[in-house]
Amino acid sequence: xxxxxxxxxxxxxxxxxxxxxxxxxxxxxxxxxxxxxxxxxxxxxxxxxxxxxxxxxxxxxxxxxxxxxxxxxxxxxxxxxxxxxxxxxxxxxxxxxxxxxxxxxxxxxxxxxxxxxxxxxxxxxxxxxxxxxxxxxxxxxxxxxxxxxxxxxxxxxxxxxxxxxxxxxxxxxxxxxxxxxxxxxxxxxxxxxxxxxxxxxxxxxxxxxxxxxxxxxxxxxxxxxxxxxxxxxxxxxxxxxxxxxxxxxxxxxxxxxxxxxxxxxxxxxxxxxxx
Numbered sequence: 001x002x003x004x005x006x007x008x009x010x011x012x013x014x015x016x017x018x019x020x021x022x023x024x025x026x027x028x029x030x031x032x033x034x035x036x037x038x039x040x041x042x043x044x045x046x047x048x049x050x051x052x053x054x055x056x057x058x059x060x061x062x063x064x065x066x067x068x069x070x071x072x073x074x075x076x077x078x079x080x081x082x083x084x085x086x087x088x089x090x091x092x093x094x095x096x097x098x099x100x101x102x103x104x105x106x107x108x109x110x111x112x113x114x115x116x117x118x119x120x121x122x123x124x125x126x127x128x129x130x131x132x133x134x135x136x137x138x139x140x141x142x143x144x145x146x147x148x149x150x151x152x153x154x155x156x157x158x159x160x161x162x163x164x165x166x167x168x169x170x171x172x173x174x175x176x177x178x179x180x181x182x183x184x185x186x187x188x189x190x191x192x193x194x195x196x197x198x199x200x201x202x203x204x205x206x207x208x209x210x211x212x213x214x215x216x217x218x219x220x221x222x223x224x225x226x227x228x229x230x231x232x233x234x235x236x237x238x239x240x241x242x243x244x245x246x247x248x249x250x251x252x253x254x255x256x257x258x259x260x261x262x263x264x265x266x267x268x269x270x271x272x273x274x275x
Contacts, residue, residue: 025053026272028060053272061264066120069127073119081115128260129253136252141244145237151205151247152240154192155229158203162186168214168221175211175223199224 026033033056041052066072073081079094086097101108145152164184165171173180192200202212203226212224237244 024273026057026270028057029064029269031060031064033057033060057265057270058261061261061268062121062124064268065264066124069124071120071123071127073116073123077119078112078115081119082112085111085115125257128257129249131256131260133249133252133256136245136248138241141241141248142237144248145240145244148205149234150207151201152235152237152244153204153229153232154235155204155233156192156231158190158229159227160188160190160203161225161227162188162222163211163225164217164220164222166220168216171214171221171223203229 023035024032025035025038033053037056038049038052041047041055042049045052045055047055082097083094086092086094089097091097091100098108101111162185163171163174164186165174165180165182167182170180170182174183190199190203198215202215203224206212206224206226208226208228210226212226214221214223
């Protein structure tokens with residue numbers, strides 16, 4: 001559940017150094033959100049001031065929960081995160097990257113603080129989704145299985161046409177219109193023993209004659225049209241019960257997180273300053 005938080009879109013650059021130029025827009029548990037903070041988020045995310053304010057309120061709630069739950073990243077975790085960032089920027093190790101950053105005043109310290117906050121947010125989201133989910137009962141799992149039997153179909157082989165393009169929108173036009181320029185098509189036979197599990201699941205869930213959902217693959221997008229399936233058989237619920245529960249939990253992650261913060265926001269002392 002790493003790095004899915006909304007706050008990352010802000011660049012974590014919310015002003016704290018005298019940014020009261022235009023006053024306070026809101027307070028969250030007595031913590032101020034300034035008009036300047038809102039303006040920064042509007043520009044960075046290209047959203048409305050009201051949307052930006054909601055992003056900032058969520059950010060404050062996240063930080064307060066991190067503090068309340070005592071969630072923090074260790075020095076070794078921070079160093080590992082910075083090492084990954086260094087590699088992503090083309091450096092062999094953290095020391096080389098740190099040497100470059102040392103020429104910019106405060107850059108390494110700021111990056112370290114940002115990494116610490118990101119990791120702490122990751123721990124918060126892991127905590128949220130680890131909470132017991134009352135909706136995942138055997139009865140509900142059985143209902144999910146019955147409503148999505150295609151997802152639990154196995155076959156000895158499947159003949160498909162693979163469509164690849166540089167954009168998902170292009171593949172969307174193939175679905176809607178049948179043809180589009182910039183698409184590469186490949187006829188394939190898929191065998192369960194040698195195919196990627198993600199591809200198998202996409203094909204298993206699609207009916208013969210249908211397209212699978214469009215998915216990202218490297219720097220391109222792909223989808224499959226299922227032309228035929230050999231020996232299709234629905235696996236018994238008892239054989240996949242644990243997988244069903246896992247799939248339900250995966251689908252409900254975002255709902256769990258949204259519900260968690262909706263409840264947190266309802267209990268928080270939030271004051272919007274009227275203009």
